[in-house]
Amino acid sequence: MKFEVLTLFPEMIGQAVRTSVTGRAVKNGLITVDPVNIRDFSCNRHMRVDDYPYGGGAGMVMEPEPVFRAVAEAKRRAGENTRVIYLTPQAEVLTQTKVEEFAGESALILLCGHYEGIDERVLAETVTDYVSIGDYVLTGGELGALVLIDAVSRFVPGVLGNNESAYFESLQDNLLEYPHYTRPETWHGKKVPEILLSGDHGRVEEWRHGQSLIRTKERRPDLLRKFRRIHTIWYGAPEAGEAAEALTGALSRFGIVENYNRKTLQKRKNSLTGQDLLVLVSGRTGGDDPGAAARFRNLSGARTSFFLFADETAEDDGAAGILQSRGFCLRGADRMNFSFRSDDAVRKAALAIRNELDNMAD
Ligand code: ADE
Numbered sequence: 001m002k003f004e005v006l007t008l009f010p011e012m013i014g015q016a017v018r019t020s021v022t023g024r025a026v027k028n029g030l031i032t033v034d035p036v037n038i039r040d041f042s043c044n045r046h047m048r049v050d051d052y053p054y055g056g057g058a059g060m061v062m063e064p065e066p067v068f069r070a071v072a073e074a075k076r077r078a079g080e081n082t083r084v085i086y087l088t089p090q091a092e093v094l095t096q097t098k099v100e101e102f103a104g105e106s107a108l109i110l111l112c113g114h115y116e117g118i119d120e121r122v123l124a125e126t127v128t129d130y131v132s133i134g135d136y137v138l139t140g141g142e143l144g145a146l147v148l149i150d151a152v153s154r155f156v157p158g159v160l161g162n163n164e165s166a167y168f169e170s171l172q173d174n175l176l177e178y179p180h181y182t183r184p185e186t187w188h189g190k191k192v193p194e195i196l197l198s199g200d201h202g203r204v205e206e207w208r209h210g211q212s213l214i215r216t217k218e219r220r221p222d223l224l225r226k227f228r229r230i231h232t233i234w235y236g237a238p239e240a241g242e243a244a245e246a247l248t249g250a251l252s253r254f255g256i257v258e259n260y261n262r263k264t265l266q267k268r269k270n271s272l273t274g275q276d277l278l279v280l281v282s283g284r285t286g287g288d289d290p291g292a293a294a295r296f297r298n299l300s301g302a303r304t305s306f307f308l309f310a311d312e313t314a315e316d317d318g319a320a321g322i323l324q325s326r327g328f329c330l331r332g333a334d335r336m337n338f339s340f341r342s343d344d345a346v347r348k349a350a351l352a353i354r355n356e357l358d359n360m361a362d
Pocket of ligand 1: 087088089131132133134135136137138139140141144
């Protein structure tokens with residue numbers, strides 16, 4: 001992953017990315033971070049890049065031409081179609097979903113402003129994305145660029161250690177992390193919760209999920225409104241099962257995956273709530289297929305949102321219509337095709353779902 005950072009303070013970028021996890025990633029050649037000094041593209045011999053604002057008022061404005069030339073240089077290095085992200089408080093605040101979307105690119109150009117801002121005309125001509133890192137005003141975009149580089153780099157394969165995964169982040173679920181403990185077992189008279197010493201993996205996961213919910217409710221109730229329990233149902237060829245597992249894992253650490261080829265599941269009453277999200281993954285079915293109406297006769301929703309993904313080779317069995325008649329609301333396109341064999345397709349499908357969920361919550 002390549003980051004080109006357009007800035008008046010290149011040393012600030014260089015210093016910060018050379019430490020810690022991003023430092024290791026740079027050293028291992030997994031990411032490159034190249035500052036481009038906007039001052040090098042100044043149009044006058046004093047190397048000035050700012051001027052007084054038309055219409056008067058306090059502060060200075062960055063001139064359009066040096067910024068334009070700096071962007072052109074960054075595009076020459078990173079590719080003509082590279083997204084140009086302007087860090088500014090006048091934008092939507094960066095989210096984990098957006099970070100993941102940016103991580104799907106092979107290069108990004110980050111434009112850092114200073115003074116009162118940058119001439120509007122060059123922004124209109126060059127910028128593809130506007131990003132804020134929070135509702136407060138910083139002295140420049142560099143800290144924002146560093147935040148974005150750090151968060152995006154975590155998704156670059158190899159940047160995190162083997163046991164860590166950027167996808168297993170609870171924020172992916174719109175939940176805060178559960179509390180963590182390490183040795184000693186008793187510290188300042190405070191004991192580690194008993195359940196964590198039990199060795200019962202299932203109960204530990206359940207406890208952690210509960211703690212995440214409690215913590216989110218206390219500290220970020222706004223996030224809790226966005227939380228959806230992922231419930232994935234698959235049927236047809238076994239590849240659909242593998243895709244369902246991968247997609248669920250990319251979406252949530254608390255997801256449930258069920259194989260609806262199984263008669264026992266088709267017979268069992270399964271009522272989902274409005275806080276659930278149903279993801280249906282349909283593969284190619286054989287000659288003894290019972291059909292969607294029979295398969296889902298015991299499945300019901302309560303205005304539960306659902307997404308339907310189908311392998312290219314799967315026939316349309318009318319599942320979307322059946323589910324809509326059983327209390328589910330279709331989100332996204334009807335029967336989104338995706339190749340069950342491609343990791344990239346799974347990643348994109350997860351992103352499409354998360355984007356839709358973020359929009360629904362707004
Ligand atoms: N530049 C100044 N303030 C900023 C913010 N909050 N986010 C991103 N860039 C900025």
